[in-house]
Amino acid sequence: MKRACDRCINRKVRCDGSLPCVRCSSRPGLSCTYLTPTRKRGPKFSRLRHLRVPFQDRPTQCTEKDERSRLVECHDVRTSTLQIKEHDSRIPLVVLETIIEAYETRMFPVWPVIGSESLLQQLRKPGDCIDAYVVATALSAATMAQLHLPPMRYQSQMFASEDIERECRRVRATSEYREQPDLRGVLTSFFLHVYHAKVDNQNSALLYIQEAIALARLLHLDEDEDERSCENGSCDELANGKIIYLLLWVTERGYAIQYGLPISLHHTVSLSSIKLSTSGTCIQGLINLASLFVTFDSSSIPQFSRYKEFPVSKDQLVGLEKIFANTPAPLKHLSVAQQADFLATKNWMQTLLWQQAMSRGFLSSSSECEFMTFRYPARVARESLMRIRLFSTGDLIPLGRDQLVKLFEVANTLADVLLCNTQLAKHSSGQLGPQDFLHGLYQFISPMLELDGACDSMLRQKTAEVLVRTPTRFWQLESGTMSDNEWMTGTKLLNQ
Template identity: 25%
Template sequence: MDQSRPPRYNGFKACDPCRRRKVRCNGQQRCQQCEHLDLRCTYTYNRGARSRKNAVRRGTHISEYKSSSQKNGAIDRSIPGAGPASPPDLSVPLSTTYLHSLIPKYMLCVYPFNPIITSDEIQDSISKMDTDRDRAAFVHAFTGVTIDLTQSNVKASHVSEQIQELTRRAIELRTPLLPGVRPSILRTVTSVYIQMCYMSLGQYDLGFFYLREAISMLHLLRIDDKAVMAALDLPERSRRQRLYWLCFIHERFMSILHFSPPTLSPYTEFPDEDPALGPYITQGWIQVIKTFLLLEPTFISLWIGDRSHVTVAWVEQKHRELADELWELEVSLLTDMQQADLVVTRQWMRTLLWQMAMSNCLLSSNASCPSLSLEMPLRLSNQLRQFLTKISQNTVQIHGSSILSKLLEIINTIADVVIHGPAVTLEETTSRIDDIVFMKNVIFSFRNLQQISKTILVEKLELIRERFPHVPVASQLVADSVVS
């Protein structure tokens, strides 16, 4: 026997992770596969445990998670095929069976609002993730964002822990961008999904960082270069245009949430119509773009800067843009999930507009423009409640942290008006508080409601209850709202 040869660890047997995944293992102390995927490389020497007869059936861990999820009543029966994506067992590599089970959920809940990476491309990334680090990074980010958006209503800390770990792995797996190397569409979307995961986890600064990273890749891809884009075929050109608009939308939202100036201008045109996308996704996507175009530079600069420049004329103009009857007709033809996103977003923008008018003391009890009325948020509250009662709650929760942030802005504004507004009749007060109770129940159903947001809201609800002890419904404001 050659004593100079480096020892092999069980040369004729695979390590535990490779054995579970049924891939080739080189038998080293830390095998090539585990080194590549940064896994804990272990070898089980129990002959009975390693025999095929006694081996744990492939997919057992996933089945256990699915069983646990169903026992918790997490599957939404109102959306066909939208059962929640159970968190994977991250002590072993992600199984292809589990990853493929996520694709239908992704296509139903994620793709319509992020229509860039198709199911075929995801399958291709899954098949190559063992040999391509960037594809492995995307798969982890895709897993994290799909779990997040399909388990927004699951009250379990392990879900957030799984998303945190999947996001960390996605970041660590990516290869560095070196001179002469251009980022891919896949890598850019990976950064967007990382941003979405961090936003869900309440880590807004990291979300901001990875969104800006995605925007930097847009420039490297030269999506704003007409000559480069003209050389592409229709599907690829349309996809890159949608990617630009996706980053534009996310950045406009972050500008409001993070009080940061945007860097992207609107793209020169709407995305070219891609027949493969499907008409309902195309129509919904165009409506999302139109909605976020209302957050133009003046709106954002007034929101994050000097609001003394907010004028009555400007508020009235923005109100007319937000009260477009044609928009309401077009949106009514979309799916409930698309409507939930668009209607809540419009009400959120109306709330922001009212706040800016209030900041410059432009409000009046007899204003001709609703956005200049003292009671505007209360009207929005009633309208939003009427809409939300017509759709499944899961169609709201499926939008995750972005729609939660908008709902929080709306309910906090409504609560402030009720706390500080003039006294009204008992019937009106009861109606207002009942709307707040309804909104509170919607918001508290989200898994990723951050503790600081919950604390602020509960304090306001307590103030309302103390101010109106004679209103029976006020007792429901703090029910199930104890701050832990």
């Protein structure tokens, strides 16, 4: 009898039962296992005993009183069982406190929308605050997934990110968050989007970000009026509605571009009103990031998928690239995560613009504009490498899979260009070339690619092919003009 593998069971998709199965083998790097014990099918109790009772021995009548007492007894059993289940599934406060403290330390610059101390005070109050508990569990699930935190142990129980996300959905289903929307409901949908985007559930991630946007529209967060949303459930631990709406706007645009999806927020946000009404370093970092997407919007390019054709001229692309090239580096007083996010997003957008120019046949090897040549991806990769080498891989972990996809796009585009045009890899001795930039980018993001087997396998294979095809600089050195010490020195330099 066929059975499904562990991964297909968790994702609730059909499995062909082979080893490895078709779904796991289509994604290199994933292990196909059958460790989950097989559950017994059918009812949990036997009906044979009841069926074997002779007809004449069965009760012929059931009075209304007996039926009522039986129903009350059944209701009491179900209620007590439900209460035990809810009690067992509730996430302990100490677990939520640990994760929320990690959010405050590492994730707040990326999502500056919830004050952890105020949220914890709500959770510590006597009585159940369902809304605070739901948004806290959604925030905890997203934080654990984003930071790759291991399961939390409390007494004899283990709580992983998927357990907390499941508990969030269970409790949220008992509330009227759609009929009575508030800012907590908006953020709960946003954090559920982050969680599902991190675990690569694209359909669920898309539905949750659209749900967050729909709730924000019901609160009129998309209108340029005073913060009307604060009347609908204002909370001390939450940022104002404009900041929350800006975060949704940036998140949807980035997700739509990466996966070729349509957008629902077609109009451009007004950053001037947000700058006047807000302050704080983390808020400024979010505004700087949003300004890159506003620049894209000003060109009328994003209707908003790179996989769809839209009317754009060569001069528009050149002008837009100049704006990005002249964009100053982020301020140093911003957090490391915000600086890395801004720089990676800028280089990623420059790469997307070049892809648009190439797909429309605008490129020429004799063009005086470097943006319109095949050398441009190497320039973007060099700039990206020079910037990100100031950060560690751990600095990019809070940015999640989005930043990995952006840096992968920069490196993968350069790899494709070098494989199609090997002449670009030729350079004089002692100089770094495009293949060195590709190799450096791959080495930087390879630790993060371990969780994405398909991307890792693709970029590893392309990088290896580029390095094999590229002439080595060793044979370009003139041995007759160098001493043994100089040869050894040169060899050490090449090995660095």
